[in-house]
Amino acid sequence: MSPDADPEAEEKLSRLLSLLKQYESAVLAFSGGVDSSFLLRAMGLAGMKQFVAVTACSGTMPSSDYQRALSIAGEEGAEHLVIRTDELANEEFVRNYADRCFHCKDELFSKLCMMARERQLSHVFDGTNADDLRDYRPGLKAAAKHGVRSPLAECGFSKNDIRNASRRLGLGTWDQPSSPCLSSRVPYGRKITAEALRRIEASEEFLRTFGLTTVRVRDHGDIARIEVPADDMAALFDPVTRRSVSERLRGLGYAFVSVDLDGYKSGSMNRNLEHKNH
Numbered sequence: 001m002s003p004d005a006d007p008e009a010e011e012k013l014s015r016l017l018s019l020l021k022q023y024e025s026a027v028l029a030f031s032g033g034v035d036s037s038f039l040l041r042a043m044g045l046a047g048m049k050q051f052v053a054v055t056a057c058s059g060t061m062p063s064s065d066y067q068r069a070l071s072i073a074g075e076e077g078a079e080h081l082v083i084r085t086d087e088l089a090n091e092e093f094v095r096n097y098a099d100r101c102f103h104c105k106d107e108l109f110s111k112l113c114m115m116a117r118e119r120q121l122s123h124v125f126d127g128t129n130a131d132d133l134r135d136y137r138p139g140l141k142a143a144a145k146h147g148v149r150s151p152l153a154e155c156g157f158s159k160n161d162i163r164n165a166s167r168r169l170g171l172g173t174w175d176q177p178s179s180p181c182l183s184s185r186v187p188y189g190r191k192i193t194a195e196a197l198r199r200i201e202a203s204e205e206f207l208r209t210f211g212l213t214t215v216r217v218r219d220h221g222d223i224a225r226i227e228v229p230a231d232d233m234a235a236l237f238d239p240v241t242r243r244s245v246s247e248r249l250r251g252l253g254y255a256f257v258s259v260d261l262d263g264y265k266s267g268s269m270n271r272n273l274e275h276k277n278h
Contacts, residue, residue: 020046032069035127105142
C-alpha cells in the first residue's frame with residue numbers, strides 16, 4: 001500500500017485479509033473482472049492455505065473476457081481451472097424472465113460446490129460487493145441457496161472501494177469497465193438465442209474499435225439500442241463513424257440502429273421492472 005493511503009481503506013483491507021485467513025481454503029468464481037480479480041489478489045495476500053480460481057466459459061461470456069481471465073490468473077500465479085456451463089440448454093434461462101440470473105448462477109454454484117467437496121475445500125467465494133446488495137440481483141438467491149460466501153460484501157467493500165484498493169495494490173483491473181454477461185443486453189421476456197448473443201458481442205467489439213471502452217448494444221429484435229456514456233456520444237455522431245457503425249450493425253442483422261440519448265446506465269434493462277412495481 002502507498003504511504004498516503006486512506007487509513008479507513010487500509011483498515012477495511014486488513015479486515016478482509018483477516019477474514020480470508022479464517023476461511024483457509026476456497027473455490028473462487030473468477031470472471032477476471034474488477035471484483036473477482038481483487039478478491040483473488042487478496043486471497044493470495046492473506047496466505048490462504050489452498051484455493052483455486054474457476055472461470056465458467058459459455059456462450060454468454062464475451063471471448064475477450066475469457067482471454068482476460070486467463071491472463072490475470074496467470075499473472076497472479078493462481079491455480080486456475082476453466083469449466084463449461086450451458087445456460088442456453090436451460091429453458092428457464094432461455095425464456096429470459098426477470099429471474100434469469102438465478103438460473104445461470106444456480107448452475108455455476110452447483111458445479112463449484114461439487115468441486116469444493118471433491119477437493120475438500122471449505123468454501124465457495126464470489127465477487128459480490130456491497131453495492132450489489134442494493135441492486136436487483138437474482139443471482140444472490142442462488143448464492144444463498146448454495147451457501148456461497150461473498151467476502152467483499154461481508155467487509156463492506158463498495159465498487160469504488162475495490163477500484164481504489166486495486167489501484168493501490170497495482171492491479172491493472174482497477175479501472176476496467178464492468179462487463180456483465182451478454183444476455184443482460186436482451187430485454188426480459190425476449191427469448192435468448194445464440195445468434196442474438198453473437199451479434200451483440202460482434203457489435204460491441206466493433207464499437208470498441210472507435211475507442212469506446214464502456215459500451216452496450218441492447219438487442220430489441222430488429223433494433224440495436226447503443227448505450228455509451230454521455231461524454232462519448234459526440235464520437236458516435238461523427239458522420240463517418242455514424243455511417244460506419246450503422247452499416248456494420250445492419251450487416252449483423254439489425255434493421256434499425258439507434259443511440260440511447262439517456263446514455264449508458266448499468267442495469268438499464270431493469271427499468272421496465274421498476275415501472276411494473278409502481
